[in-house]
Amino acid sequence: MTEQLTEEDRQKLEDRLFELRQEHRDLDDIIRRLTGQPDVEELQLKRFKKRKLKLKDMITKLENELIPDILA
Numbered sequence: 001m002t003e004q005l006t007e008e009d010r011q012k013l014e015d016r017l018f019e020l021r022q023e024h025r026d027l028d029d030i031i032r033r034l035t036g037q038p039d040v041e042e043l044q045l046k047r048f049k050k051r052k053l054k055l056k057d058m059i060t061k062l063e064n065e066l067i068p069d070i071l072a
Helices: 007-035 042-066
Strands: none
Touching: 007 042
């Protein structure tokens, strides 16, 4: 059974979620630009992609925390 979030906790999660989504979009832009370059450093590109996937997982986790448990 999960506890209800306080309004302050909910706001903190929403703020963090906004930051993560922004970083995810920024990385998407960076990856898109780097992919179009002929002399792209593959290791750096892989690091950006790995970070983007990690951010997506974090975003999903926070979204799930914000969604009320329908079965409760």
